[in-house]
Structures are given as structure tokens and as C-alpha cells.
Amino acid sequence: DQQVKQNSPSLSVQEGRISILNCDYTNSMFDYFLWYKKYPAEGPTFLISISSIKDKNEDGRFTVFLNKSAKHLSLHIVPSQPGDSAVYxxxxxxxxxxxxxTFGSGTQLTVLP
Amino acid sequence: DTAVSQTPKYLVTQMGNDKSIKCEQNLGHDTMYWYKQDSKKFLKIMFSYNNKELIINETVPNRFSPKSPDKAHLNLHINSLELGDSAVYxxxSSQNVRLAGADRRETQYFGPGTRLLVL
Structure with a gap:
């Protein structure tokens, strides 16, 4: 029973463009959401979070949007850089x-130079 | 000055053996966790200790036994290893931050992982 789903296992984006990573959840009792970034052979590192009382949180190039009615959140990275290539x-x-x-299964982002 | 460290980084062993993985954090955090990342890449919580006390114990075989000698260390001992135990562990760790009202948010800081392969 996957309560947090990341349906795209991979995403490729050109450097300088926007990366949009998506996440869906099924449990309406979730009230706090986080994005972690993971490089190979390293542990996940915290990136950005959002509380269910908000619909947007921004930190530099990273913005997380939350749509509670759709049980959907997304992470926007703009502009994308090659160093952003990682699993999110x-x-x-x-x-x-x-x-x-409760984690999703991750999305591999590749930013092409 | 690694914040959360794990040893060993790689562990290859035979089925039926007993092995331990060690974890140490130098962040002064009160809470420590063990997660398992399975072949489908999901990270699933196994255990959590707060100030040396077990607070989260998910459905994990009792062959897995966490031990917290102090709040900076949380070790994982696995008895009678099985093929299905192969994973990244x-x-x-995290620190409780009390926000306005009853809200509490804790950012978890992860170690580099231990890659366990059971043959």
C-alpha cells in the first residue's frame, strides 16, 4: 500500500530549464511534506518542506507547491543545473x-549540459 | 566532521550469519532512526529511538534488534541473515523543534548507508 507515490522514475531536463518533479499521496491525514535529494552512495539530504496550511514554499531555486484537494505536490527547480542531477x-x-x-520511491533527475 | 556516520559501508555475508551495523551522530540530536531501502527503492522506517528509548517499531522480523547505548549511537544487530535482508540500510537522526502551538517538525539527517548483501 503505497501512500506516497512518485510515478515518474526518471526525468531529463536541459540545463537552465525548469525541472518539475511530481508526487501524489493517498492519506488525507498527511499534513507535512518534505523533499529529499540523494546522490549515489550517499544518504538522502533534506531539501525543502511544506506544511498543509500552505500551498507554496520557496527556497532559492527550489519551490514546492501543494494541492491538497488533488493530494498532489510538486517540486520546481529553476534554473536547473547539472549538479541537481540526483534522485529526489x-x-x-x-x-x-x-x-x-513515509517516502515515495524517488525520481531520478538528470540535468543535461 | 561527518554528521551521521555508519559502519561498515559495505557488508557481504553468508545466509545464517549474525551481523551488526553501527551508527553515530555528532549533531547532539535526541532521536535516531533505522531505515531500509528495498529493491524497489522505497525507504521504509524500521525503528526509532528517542533518548535511548524505543518509540517507533515497525513490522520488522525480531531477528532485527536495535540497541542504543547512548543518544549519539544506534546500532542494528541482525541475527540469522536471510537473502531478503539484502538492501541498503x-x-x-533528528532534533525535536517545537513550533507555534502543538506543531513539531523534525528534519531528519541521514547517514551514507550500509549496503548489505546476503549470499
Whole structure:
């Protein structure tokens, strides 16, 4: 039962363009969402998060959008850089269980020079 | 000055053996975790300890036993290893941050992973 889904296993984008990574969830009790980035042979590193009381959070080149009615969030990276090439994981937590992350399966982003 | 470290990085062993993976964090965090990344690349939580006390214990075979000698260390011992235990195991830590009202948000910091292969 995958409560957090990343349906695109891979995405290729030209350097300088926008990268859009998508994530869907099924549990309406999720109220906090996070994006992690993972390079090969390293652990995931926190990128950006959003609370369900917001619909947008921005940090530099990274913006996360949350559509609660559609149970959908997306991560926008603009402009994309070759160093952004990594696996991006979407994760969610339930209200009152801030420690219990439920992860998606990840999307491999490749930014082409 | 690695924040969350794991040893060993790679572990190849025979079925039936007992092995341990160690994790240490120097961030001063109160909570530590073990995750398993399976062949489908999902990261699934196995255990969590807060101040040496078990707080999350997902459906994991009792061949897996976490041990937290102090809040900076969380080790994972696996008995009678099986082929299906082959995976990447990640340790993580976090610090409780109390926000306005009852909201608490904790960013988890991950170690580099231990790649376990059971033959």
C-alpha cells in the first residue's frame, strides 16, 4: 500500500530549464511534506518542506507547491543545473507523528549540459 | 566532521550469519532512526529511538534488534541473515523543534548507508 507515490522514475531536463518533479499521496491525514535529494552512495539530504496550511514554499531555486484537494505536490527547480542531477524523494508525515516519514520511491533527475 | 556516520559501508555475508551495523551522530540530536531501502527503492522506517528509548517499531522480523547505548549511537544487530535482508540500510537522526502551538517538525539527517548483501 503505497501512500506516497512518485510515478515518474526518471526525468531529463536541459540545463537552465525548469525541472518539475511530481508526487501524489493517498492519506488525507498527511499534513507535512518534505523533499529529499540523494546522490549515489550517499544518504538522502533534506531539501525543502511544506506544511498543509500552505500551498507554496520557496527556497532559492527550489519551490514546492501543494494541492491538497488533488493530494498532489510538486517540486520546481529553476534554473536547473547539472549538479541537481540526483534522485529526489518525496516524503510525508502524519499530524502528531512528525518523526514517521513515509517516502515515495524517488525520481531520478538528470540535468543535461 | 561527518554528521551521521555508519559502519561498515559495505557488508557481504553468508545466509545464517549474525551481523551488526553501527551508527553515530555528532549533531547532539535526541532521536535516531533505522531505515531500509528495498529493491524497489522505497525507504521504509524500521525503528526509532528517542533518548535511548524505543518509540517507533515497525513490522520488522525480531531477528532485527536495535540497541542504543547512548543518544549519539544506534546500532542494528541482525541475527540469522536471510537473502531478503539484502538492501541498503540508512541511519538518520533528528532534533525535536517545537513550533507555534502543538506543531513539531523534525528534519531528519541521514547517514551514507550500509549496503548489505546476503549470499
Amino acid at each position: 524523494f518525496c516524503a510525508a508525515t502524519l499530524h502528531g507523528s512528525a518523526r514517521q516519514l | 540508512f541511519c538518520a
